[in-house]
Amino acid sequence: MLDVLIIDDEPLAHRVLLHHLANHDDMRVVKQCYNATEALAWLASNQADLMLLDINMPMLNGMAMLKVLANRPQVVIVSAYQEYAFEGFxxxxxxxxxxxVSGERLSMALDKVRQRAASDQVPAASQTVSELIPDHIVVKVEREQRRILLNDICYLEAYGNYVKVWLGDSMLLVNSTLKKLVAALPESAFTQIHKSYVVHNHCVIGKDSDSVLLANQVRLKVGKSFKPVLGQLLTGSL
Known part of the structure; x- marks a missing residue:
């Protein structure tokens, strides 16, 4: 049984979530709050396993609450505004x-909550890499948020205050610096080989002393200071 805290300033949003949650016997709503300040006060002496959190609320918005809340439970954001998705992830x-929110979409989110809760119960030594690595990132392309599967990414290329994300032969121009975007990627799956290039390890099919060859037949130069990582590519150690 997972204890759920609903935080939203709209009574209708509470009713919708309660209606959908009624179909999930392992979810128990233990508290409903109508602003972030009320929720923080409750969490000071109580616990929940999951917060269903709105963003645009009076006094203190949901993102600000997440940033000040220590030891927070799992969070599923429920918002009318998609522009906070990247920051949320x-x-x-x-x-x-x-x-x-539809019942089907909430069910998908709750499945993720259950999976994460179950993995948290497994001792760290027995967790597999696949359980710990996310399968996607959310990026901003022009004015919209875009979800990209990590396995679709071949390499990243710095482009000023943007990043070219190469997906095979196609490319997305992402509103981010390379440094910021790399911070959101799992270190075990991506390797920086140049100040301007980060490659997905599974796309590297060849290498020499100065470059790597990718599965899409693109050859990228390896920066002098990054050459030590060449020894780890193609070995299965990354």
């Missing part, structure tokens, strides 16, 4: 739902 939220 940077704060390690389990999922991000757009209003109006």
């Amino acid at each position: 940077e704060l390690d939220v389990t999922d991000y739902l757009l209003k109006p």
Whole structure:
């Protein structure tokens, strides 16, 4: 049984979530709060396993609450605004739902919550790499948030205050610096080989002393200071 805290300033949003949650016997709503300040006061002496959190609320918005809350439970953001998605995933939220929320979409989010809760119960030594590595990132492309599967990424190329994310032969121009975007990627799956290039390890099919060859037949130069990582590519050690 997972204890759920609902935080939203709209009574209708509470009713919708309660209606959908009624179909999940392992979810128990233990508290409903109508602003972040009320929720913080409750969490000071109580615990929940999951917060269903709105963003745009009076006094203190949901993102600000997440940044000040220590030892927070799992969080599923439920918002009418998609522009906070990238920041939300940077704060390690389990999922991000757009209003109006359907029962099917909430069920998908709750499945993620259950999986994470189950993995948290497994001793760290027995967790597998696949359980710990996320399968996607959320990035900003022009004015919209875009979800990209990590396995679709071949390499990243710095482009001023943007990053070219190469997906095979196609490319997305992402509103981010390379440094910021790399911070959101699992270190075990991506390797920086140049100040301007980061490659997905599984796309590297060849190498020499100065470059790597990718599966899409693109050859990228390896920066002098990054050459030590060449020894780890193609070995299965990354």
